[in-house]
Amino acid sequence: MHDIRLIRENPQAFDAGLARRGFAPLSAEILAMDASLRALQTDMQAALARRNEASKAIGQAMAQGDRDRAEALKAEVATLKTALPEQETAERARLAALQDRLAALPNLPAADVPDGEDEEGNVEIARWGTPRGFDFAPQEHADFAPALGLDFETAAKMSGARFAFLKGQMARLERALGQYMLDRQTIEQGYTECATPLMVRDEAAFGTTQLPKFREDLFQTTDGRWLISTAEMSLTNAVREDILSEEQLPMRMTALTPCFRSEAGSAGRDTRGYIRQHQFWKVELVSIVRPEDSDAELERKTRAAELILEGLGLPYRKMLLCAGDMGFAARKTYDLEVWLPGQNAYREISSCSNCGDFQARRMNTRFRREGVKGNEFVHTLNGSGLAVGRTLVAILENYQQADGSVTIPEALLPYMGGITELTP
RNA sequence: GGAGAGUUGGCUGAGUGGUCGAAAGCGUCGCACUCGAAAUGCGAAGUGCUUGAGCAACGGUACCGAGGGUUCGAAUCCCUCACUCUCCUCCA
Numbered sequence: 001m002h003d004i005r006l007i008r009e010n011p012q013a014f015d016a017g018l019a020r021r022g023f024a025p026l027s028a029e030i031l032a033m034d035a036s037l038r039a040l041q042t043d044m045q046a047a048l049a050r051r052n053e054a055s056k057a058i059g060q061a062m063a064q065g066d067r068d069r070a071e072a073l074k075a076e077v078a079t080l081k082t083a084l085p086e087q088e089t090a091e092r093a094r095l096a097a098l099q100d101r102l103a104a105l106p107n108l109p110a111a112d113v114p115d116g117e118d119e120e121g122n123v124e125i126a127r128w129g130t131p132r133g134f135d136f137a138p139q140e141h142a143d144f145a146p147a148l149g150l151d152f153e154t155a156a157k158m159s160g161a162r163f164a165f166l167k168g169q170m171a172r173l174e175r176a177l178g179q180y181m182l183d184r185q186t187i188e189q190g191y192t193e194c195a196t197p198l199m200v201r202d203e204a205a206f207g208t209t210q211l212p213k214f215r216e217d218l219f220q221t222t223d224g225r226w227l228i229s230t231a232e233m234s235l236t237n238a239v240r241e242d243i244l245s246e247e248q249l250p251m252r253m254t255a256l257t258p259c260f261r262s263e264a265g266s267a268g269r270d271t272r273g274y275i276r277q278h279q280f281w282k283v284e285l286v287s288i289v290r291p292e293d294s295d296a297e298l299e300r301k302t303r304a305a306e307l308i309l310e311g312l313g314l315p316y317r318k319m320l321l322c323a324g325d326m327g328f329a330a331r332k333t334y335d336l337e338v339w340l341p342g343q344n345a346y347r348e349i350s351s352c353s354n355c356g357d358f359q360a361r362r363m364n365t366r367f368r369r370e371g372v373k374g375n376e377f378v379h380t381l382n383g384s385g386l387a388v389g390r391t392l393v394a395i396l397e398n399y400q401q402a403d404g405s406v407t408i409p410e411a412l413l414p415y416m417g418g419i420t421e422l423t424p
Numbered sequence: 425g426g427a428g429a430g431u432u433g434g435c436u437g438a439g440u441g442g443u444c445g446a447a448a449g450c451g452u453c454g455c456a457c458u459c460g461a462a463a464u465g466c467g468a469a470g471u472g473c474u475u476g477a478g479c480a481a482c483g484g485u486a487c488c489g490a491g492g493g494u495u496c497g498a499a500u501c502c503c504u505c506a507c508u509c510u511c512c513u514c515c516a
Binding site: 035041042044046048049051054055057058059060062070071074075076077078080081201243368370374 | 434442443452453469471473474475476484485486495496497506
């Protein structure tokens with residue numbers, strides 16, 4: 001959510017930021033809405049002031065037993081009040097219109113985010129690892145993984161497309177990946193392990209910006225709750241409406257949860273394989289920090305995700321997203337893309353974003369500085385550390401062997417119960 | 425699912441429909457005492473909005489879970505909803 005005061009103070013900067021995200025200038029329209037709202041509020045407040053004054057006088061008149069005077073004042077207030085209901089209705093409508101307008105606008109990009117309209121404008125920051133040379137033609141996981149227990153047909157019988165049924169060694173490997181990631185983020189990176197609700201209400205979905213604009217991407221339960229599309233929703237909303245003390249910050253939380261996505265807008269994309277599912281596991285990393293710490297925290301968080309890829313020996317590249325390709329709430333985002341030899345491409349496996357105070361305003365999450373009067377909005381960050389399903393794909397494709405088996409990376413062996421390779 | 429109790433400022437917790445933005449305590453900040461600190465004493469302070477002539481002060485207005493309603497006037501009465509707690513029922 002944008003701060004209307006910042007727009008008033010510097011409409012040019014607001015429009016310039018929106019332009020970088022592909023929006024036409026909107027400050028004039030928004031400021032006009034703001035002006036009409038405040039003009040109305042000023043009128044209303046004057047009327048209310050007179051009403052309050054008269055009401056007080058009635059109380060005094062009654063106390064003094066001056067009934068005639070009290071009745072006269074009552075009549076006066078009654079006429080004063082005739083205009084109020086209409087004004088209140090109009091005020092509510094104008095306020096809602098302004099808030100809806102602001103809530104539908106994405107965060108503005110940070111100064112060091114490159115220009116660009118789409119993923120073509122993203123900037124590669126670094127590469128790690130050397131893609132393995134194969135003495136055979138590496139296959140896509142969708143072609144050889146079904147023989148290893150990644151079963152799409154069984155899932156389709158009960159659930160349809162974009163679901164998988166993992167069996168035996170494959171299910172074990174996915175579980176091992178989740179455990180490995182969670183252990184490293186909690187033990188090495190200091191994130192607090194959380195187990196969260198997988199369903200949340202409207203306000204929470206609004207807080208992390210899935211609502212109102214992206215409701216079609218979510219699944220909704222029959223009682224009106226939303227299945228989380230990422231644990232960012234449940235972890236970040238842990239502090240909604242809170243006033244934190246400064247010593248509670250930074251707050252770092254992680255959770256291994258299923259994520260549910262309708263993939264409404266991606267018909268036809270990634271229909272083969274385990275890349276784009278309605279349901280997948282992910283280890284999410286959320287930080288709640290002071291404003292001055294959020295830039296450094298983004299670097300720290302991205303590094304925490306990189307270390308998982310490095311620990312598993314998976315080559316990747318680090319991308320700085322351009323203004324046009326960032327998510328709605330982000331002011332700066334790094335994507336990590338893992339090398340998939342079967343597809344001969346880098347594919348997104350982690351996205352780490354600094355949301356600034358954008359979500360905090362929606363959640364009304366503030367903190368108090370020691371010795372300083374008043375509250376400030378916190379900054380929120382989120383990142384995947386990592387998407388488990390896509391990591392499974394990366395393991396399968398990078399560690400595949402000519403005979404269709406897959407060797408298990410050393411780091412996962414302690415979690416595999418004696419399994420050292422997946423065999424058909 | 426049934427019955428009941430509750431939701432008040434950073435926290436705990438009072439509050440007969442009419443100076444209640446709200447007692448008190450804790451915590452916070454300032455001052456005094458002290459070499460310094462603790463203890464003690466004194467004092468200060470809620471938040472949002474404000475096209476009120478700009479900033480500050482001051483003033484106006486709103487805010488006692490959320491939203492409606494009654495009333496000249498609502499923290500206080502009524503309705504709806506959310507949440508918390510207790511008991512019963514059901515259940516992994």
